[in-house]
Amino acid sequence: xxxxxxxxxxxxxxxxxxxxxxxxxxxxxxxxxxxxxxxxxxxxxxxxxxxxxxxxxxxxxxxxxxxxxxxxxxxxxxxxxxxxxxxxxxxxxxxxxxxxxxxxxxxxxxxxxxxxxxxxxxxxxxxxxxxxxxxxxxxxxxxxxxxxxxxxxxxxxxxxxxxxxxxxxxxxxxxxxxxxxxxxxxxxxxxxxxxxxxxxxxxxxxxxxxxxxxxxxxxxxxxxxxxxxxxxxxxxxxxxxxxxxxxxxxxxxxxxxxxxxxxxxxxxxxxxxxxxxxxxxxxxxxxxxxxxxxxxxxxxxxxxxxxxxxxxxxxxxxxxxxxxxxxxxxxxxxxxxxxxxxxxxxxxxxxxxxxxxxxxxxxxxxxxxxxxxxxxxxxxxxxxxxxxxxxxxxxxxxxxxxxxxxxxxxxxxxxxxxxxxxxxxxxxxxxxx
Numbered sequence: 001x002x003x004x005x006x007x008x009x010x011x012x013x014x015x016x017x018x019x020x021x022x023x024x025x026x027x028x029x030x031x032x033x034x035x036x037x038x039x040x041x042x043x044x045x046x047x048x049x050x051x052x053x054x055x056x057x058x059x060x061x062x063x064x065x066x067x068x069x070x071x072x073x074x075x076x077x078x079x080x081x082x083x084x085x086x087x088x089x090x091x092x093x094x095x096x097x098x099x100x101x102x103x104x105x106x107x108x109x110x111x112x113x114x115x116x117x118x119x120x121x122x123x124x125x126x127x128x129x130x131x132x133x134x135x136x137x138x139x140x141x142x143x144x145x146x147x148x149x150x151x152x153x154x155x156x157x158x159x160x161x162x163x164x165x166x167x168x169x170x171x172x173x174x175x176x177x178x179x180x181x182x183x184x185x186x187x188x189x190x191x192x193x194x195x196x197x198x199x200x201x202x203x204x205x206x207x208x209x210x211x212x213x214x215x216x217x218x219x220x221x222x223x224x225x226x227x228x229x230x231x232x233x234x235x236x237x238x239x240x241x242x243x244x245x246x247x248x249x250x251x252x253x254x255x256x257x258x259x260x261x262x263x264x265x266x267x268x269x270x271x272x273x274x275x276x277x278x279x280x281x282x283x284x285x286x287x288x289x290x291x292x293x294x295x296x297x298x299x300x301x302x303x304x305x306x307x308x309x310x311x312x313x314x315x316x317x318x319x320x321x322x323x324x325x326x327x328x329x330x331x332x333x334x335x336x337x338x339x340x341x342x343x344x345x346x347x348x349x350x351x352x353x354x355x356x357x358x359x360x361x362x363x364x365x366x367x368x369x370x371x372x373x374x375x376x377x378x379x380x381x382x383x384x385x386x387x388x389x390x391x392x393x394x395x396x397x398x399x400x401x402x403x404x405x406x407x408x409x410x411x412x413x414x415x416x417x418x419x420x421x422x423x424x425x426x427x428x429x430x431x432x433x
Contacts, residue, residue, distance in 0.1 A: 029198060036190045040183050047298070049182045055294045056189040057250045060196045062274040062286035064243035069272075070280035071204055072236040073216030074129075075137045077268055078144025079244060081124070082117040084263020085147070086245025088158060089116030090252040091166045098170030105174035110192045110249035117245020118238055125237035130230055132219065144268055151260030163259030166252060179253065189250050196246055201283060203239055212236045273311065277318050279325020288326045303386070306371055310364075333423075341426040348419040355415045359408025365390075365401035 040049055061083055068074040090113035097104035104112065128139040151158040158164070169180045179188055203209050211232050214222045219229040252258055261267065270293065278289025293311065300307035322329050336342050365385060369392050372383045381393045390397045 040186055049186050051298045053186050053189050053254050055291050056193040057247050058290035058294045059287050060193050061247035061271050062290040063200050064240045065271045065275050066286040067240040072212040077137055077141040079271055080263045080267035081144050081147045082121055082241040082244040083248040085120045086113035086117035087248030087252045087258045090249035091164050091258050094166040094171055098167055103172055106168045106171040106179040106253055107174045107188055109253050110246045113249020114242045114246035118242040121238045121241020125234050129233040129237050148260055148264045158260055163257055165257045168253055185254055192250055196243055273315050279327035281324055282327035285325045285327035336426045344426050345422055348422040352415040352419040355408050355411035358404055359412055362401045362405025
């Protein structure tokens with residue numbers, strides 16, 4: 001029989017599991033903070049910091065929308081109302097601070113935007129959350145259209161078609177820290193984005209967040225156990241409006257201009273795309289969707305005017321073939337990765353990806369050439385696609401892209417089932433048979 005461990009060794013042994021639990025709970029947030037702090041020093045291209053600023057704002061906006069759709073089951077077509085109103089209130093507060101009327105440093109403006117979004121969420125949510133499902137969606141659409149029209153009527157507040165402008169450099173300093181350059185704004189956005197993400201994650205773990213899930217899944221049963229489905233929806237709606245206003249305040253600080261388009265149908269549709277592409281069933285889904293959507297918006301728009309069409313196709317593909325979103329696809333491969341069988345998927349996945357790239361290249365080439373023929377001036381016979389000159393009046397570019405599209409589609413039709421079969425084999429609980 002072995003001798004008991006010395007008394008001095010017991011606290012050390014007990015501290016190891018405690019450290020492991022602490023790392024599991026907070027390690028992800030610490031790693032995220034380190035990565036976010038280091039990104040401006042790693043990505044040194046001129047456009048990197050402005051794009052990352054836009055990504056940070058989009059992450060907060062998409063997570064706030066997921067509080068409605070993913071956690072509460074409330075499909076809203078007017079969530080940009082609270083984003084835009086929060087931004088307008090923050091911009092007016094910034095102008096007052098610039099004139100010395102109030103003491104309000106620029107780093108606190110997102111909080112002002114959040115309070116503005118919360119105030120209007122209380123106002124509109126008291127009406128819209130009385131209903132659920134399709135009726136709620138239609139009410140949100142009506143509110144969005146009403147506020148979009150009001151932006152042209154109440155021009156003293158919204159600035160009419162030109163919107164309102166502000167200057168963050170005129171705001172008083174907080175702790176002597178200026179907020180003028182893009183990198184300084186980046187760290188401000190990063191701080192608020194991390195804080196808002198932590199708070200929204202904490203909200204999802206509260207009893208109210210859990211009851212929002214229950215109301216989403218079965219409102220009658222939630223009512224039966226003593227909870228008011230309307231009040232749960234209302235409180236979740238107010239929380240989502242607050243964080244949407246925080247995103248609007250960050251937008252006002254970053255761009256220093258707001259127009260009625262920031263709370264219109266296009267902005268509400270964009271956040272819906274972000275959330276669905278990333279995955280509404282996972283907390284990290286809107287983060288992935290916001291990053292991907294912003295990257296496509298920033299990068300593709302520099303190369304083609306058809307970028308919205310491509311984003312729409314991506315959204316359609318996500319809804320049809322991956323309704324769980326990017327986060328769901330990654331989570332689906334978790335058991336395979338933990339079982340150390342991911343290497344068996346490399347070959348089939350590469351073959352399917354190569355076939356898909358060939359088909360995409362052919363379809364994109366055809367779309368770009370058709371677009372050039374439609375909008376090009378009369379007599380134009382040549383275009384450039386990714387730096388390559390193409391004679392659109394000749395037959396060989398059309399035949400080449402058609403061949404690429406057909407070849408890629410046929411290859412994908414064969415490689416896709418093989419990749420699916422390889423995944424099914426690798427994900428078996430007992431291993432491949």
